[in-house]
Amino acid sequence: MPSANRIHVMSESDVHRAVARMAREVVERNGGTEDLVLMGIHRRGTHIAAMIRSEIEQAEDVEIESGSIDITLYRDDLEVVGPRPIIGRSELPSCGVDDKCVVIVDDVAFTGRTVRGALNELGDWGRPKRILLCVLVDRGGRELPIHPDITGREVQVLEGQRVEVLVPELDDYLGVELIQTDTEGA
Amino acid sequence: MSDTVPRLGKDLVGLEDLTAGQILQILDTAEPFKEISERRIKKVPVLRGKTIVNLFFEASTRTRVSFEFAEKRLSADTVNISSTGSSVVKGETLVDTARNLEAMRIDMVVMRHGSSGSARFLAERIPSNVINAGDGWHEHPTQGLLDLLTIRDHMGRLDGLKVCIVGDIRHSRVARSNIYGLRSLGAEVAVCGPRTLLPPMMEELGCHVFPHIDEAIEWADVLNVLRLQLERMEAGYVPSLREYNRIWGVTSKKLDAAPRDLLILHPGPMNRGVEIDSDVADGPHSVILNQVTNGVAIRMAVLYLLAGGQPEKAEAAKQGAET
Numbered sequence: 001m002p003s004a005n006r007i008h009v010m011s012e013s014d015v016h017r018a019v020a021r022m023a024r025e026v027v028e029r030n031g032g033t034e035d036l037v038l039m040g041i042h043r044r045g046t047h048i049a050a051m052i053r054s055e056i057e058q059a060e061d062v063e064i065e066s067g068s069i070d071i072t073l074y075r076d077d078l079e080v081v082g083p084r085p086i087i088g089r090s091e092l093p094s095c096g097v098d099d100k101c102v103v104i105v106d107d108v109a110f111t112g113r114t115v116r117g118a119l120n121e122l123g124d125w126g127r128p129k130r131i132l133l134c135v136l137v138d139r140g141g142r143e144l145p146i147h148p149d150i151t152g153r154e155v156q157v158l159e160g161q162r163v164e165v166l167v168p169e170l171d172d173y174l175g176v177e178l179i180q181t182d183t184e185g186a
Numbered sequence: 187m188s189d190t191v192p193r194l195g196k197d198l199v200g201l202e203d204l205t206a207g208q209i210l211q212i213l214d215t216a217e218p219f220k221e222i223s224e225r226r227i228k229k230v231p232v233l234r235g236k237t238i239v240n241l242f243f244e245a246s247t248r249t250r251v252s253f254e255f256a257e258k259r260l261s262a263d264t265v266n267i268s269s270t271g272s273s274v275v276k277g278e279t280l281v282d283t284a285r286n287l288e289a290m291r292i293d294m295v296v297m298r299h300g301s302s303g304s305a306r307f308l309a310e311r312i313p314s315n316v317i318n319a320g321d322g323w324h325e326h327p328t329q330g331l332l333d334l335l336t337i338r339d340h341m342g343r344l345d346g347l348k349v350c351i352v353g354d355i356r357h358s359r360v361a362r363s364n365i366y367g368l369r370s371l372g373a374e375v376a377v378c379g380p381r382t383l384l385p386p387m388m389e390e391l392g393c394h395v396f397p398h399i400d401e402a403i404e405w406a407d408v409l410n411v412l413r414l415q416l417e418r419m420e421a422g423y424v425p426s427l428r429e430y431n432r433i434w435g436v437t438s439k440k441l442d443a444a445p446r447d448l449l450i451l452h453p454g455p456m457n458r459g460v461e462i463d464s465d466v467a468d469g470p471h472s473v474i475l476n477q478v479t480n481g482v483a484i485r486m487a488v489l490y491l492l493a494g495g496q497p498e499k500a501e502a503a504k505q506g507a508e509t
Contacts, residue, residue, distance in 0.1 A: 070218065073230040073260075078493070087218040092225070124227045 009155055009163070010176035015136070018152035019048070022134055023055035025150045029132060030101045033062050037097060037128075041106040041118055042070035042088035047167040048136050049105035067093040069104070071117030090121065098126040103150075107165035109135040112146035137176055139163045194491050197309040197316040200325035201366040209370055213335050215487035216480070222259055223482055233262040233493055238294045239287050242319070243269040246298055248454055248478065249319050249329070253296050256485035262294075262493075280304065284312050294493065297321070302359075315492045323357050329453055330363025332484040334371065336477045337408055340449055345372035350394075350402040352434060353412030353461050354383040354423075360453045364410060365391055378402040379434055382423040399434050403444045410451040411436050414461045427460050437463045447471050454478070 010018070030036050033056060040049030046068045053064050070088035093100075104118050115133055122128060136152040155163055155178070162179045166172075194208055201209065222230055238257050242250055250266065257264045267283075278286075284295065294315040297305055302322030309316035320326040338344055349368050355361045355377045368375045369392050376394035377384060378401075388395050396402040402409070414430060424430045431437075441448060450462075450472045458464045467474060 073222075073232040073490075075232075078232060087215060089218045089221055120231065124229065125225065 005180040007178040007180075008175070009137075009178055010153060012174040015152070015174050015176065016051075018136065019051045020055050022136075022150050022152055023052045023059065026052060026103055026132070026134060027056060027060065029149065030103075033060050033064060035100045035129065036064055037093050037095065037100045037102045038064060038066040039093075039097075039102055039104050039118070039122070040066070040068045041104065041114060042068055042072075042090075043170065044165050044167055045069075045104075045106035047169055048107055048165070049103075052103075052105060052134070065093040065095050065100075067091045069118050069121055071114055071121060074117035074121050076113060076117070092125055096126055097122060097128045099129045101130045101132070102128040103132045103134050105134045107136050107167075108163055109133070109138045109146075109148050109151070110141050112142045112144035115146050116144055136165055137163055194488075196492070197305075197318075198327050198488055198492065199305045199309055199316070199318050201327045201330050201363045201370065202325065204366075204370070206370045206372075209331070209334070209367055212331055212484065212487050212491065213338065215491060216331075216335055216483040219483040219486040219490070220480070222486070223255075223479070228259050229261055230259065231261045232490060233257070233260040236262040236293045236493055237291065238262045238264045238296060238489070239292050240264060240266045240319075241283070241287075241295055241297045241299075242267065243297070243299045244320070246319070248481070249298065249326075252478070252481040253317075253319060253328075253485050255482050256489055257296075259482070260486055260489055262489070265292075280308060281311050284308055284314075288312055288314060294489070317488060317492065320359050322359065323362070324359055325363045325366075326359040327363050327367075328481070328485055328488060329360050330367040331488070332477055332481040333360075333364055333410060333451055333453070334367050335480045335484055336451060336473050337373075337449065339476065339480070340473055341407065344368065347373045347408060348376070348406045349373050349408040349410060350376040350378055350396065350406040351410045351412065352378045352399065352402060352436065354414055354418060355379055355388070355412070356383045356385045357415065357418070358412050360410075360412060365393060376402060376405060380424055380430070383418065399436070399440060400443065403440055403448065406448060407446065408449040408451065409436060410453075411462050412453065413455060414457055416457070427457075431460050431463075435459075435461055435463060436466050438465045438469065441466060449473060451477060 027033055038049045038053050040046030049066060053066050056064050068091045070090045072087045132149045134150040135148045138148055138151045138154045139157045157163055160181055162181050164177050164179055166175050168174055240250055240253055254264055292314055296317045296319050298319040299321050302324035305316060305318035305321040318327055341347055351361045351364055365375050376396055377388055378396040378399055418424060450466055452462055452474045456462055456467055
């Protein structure tokens, strides 16, 4: 729940509007819905992907293939952070990814390392025709030459702050919030 | 991500040393690893650059190959050493062999050895992770874990289940790992076999003892049928294979009398017609090949959980870990 050290960035309706626009952009970038595959990154990315998927399906009256990626096993920092206790399941869409236009969907774009992991994992699964990156929030701070193609909103994040996307399935409500992690003040 | 889950230590020597939470962590980690073996490209890069030595002082096909697949599917570099054709036959001690391997900068050792306690002995003497792939009559923890996973897959739970281990309990590391793991997760455990092959004081481990297979079949939800090693007959533990089959062999005729369908496990290799009949081994309630499939996932989970992590660095990295 929002509290003193949480700053409201996007409300539920803000997120819905952004998702509706992102869905249109996905279809526009792909020139239609043919060969379109949405791949959400575990965990919150899969929820954003599901929202985009239902937007596209309603607007275009088609069924869109989708899957999910858990990049835990593709991280470059296992040595440092240790094994993550919970590994999610990666689910390949039934049509595969060969020659598809794959849209990687995540909640927040930050260092770009998660996306690098997702790109490597997709490469191990097949050879997509094209890969697009779609994020709800771009908070900057990239450590790799990776840039989202479709962005819901750009958010300025100061030192000692963290951005959090909240989804009903995991957090009881939909929204985006900034969290002051550094309580002493940066 | 919270680190509330208990960490495994440096090594996996036996299930006796693990808490229920640690055992469940391994079983739950194995779940997503099952899917990797179903992919077209059965490989993830998580152990890239790790060097693992499979040090097998006893004959093994299934366990060694299963470990090797697990290691390769996690992108580790592996070397296999078996006792025949190595310096072991020239009289080198275990510790010397291991120290020489360490001098070549390895990260993990998977060891099968004929002496009970050898895994712990080695684990205490080298800084690499040590995984016990069977030590004498002591433990075979990854076999125990894959049995637990297979039972959980098919029965939906372990807590409150009745599992009977049938056969040569005395000489069986599989039985011991099963007993510790099953008891720890709340299953009821029984053993059944010839008196000569049952160790004393099984009740102290919390096991029921059934001298007759018919009583075991009536009681149990699951039978884990152990291999009768043929040298036991030569040593006089059992009178003859035919008699063993008649009294303790798991046959469809005996199973027909059971009040419920029993799940049938066997760690392999099977002596068909001795401890288990073909129609049971190949029957609808046999999960023997599921055990083999699960073995790879369990070993991937154990390798993954032991390989990563330097706790002192983890704290420092936590701030930057968010992506």
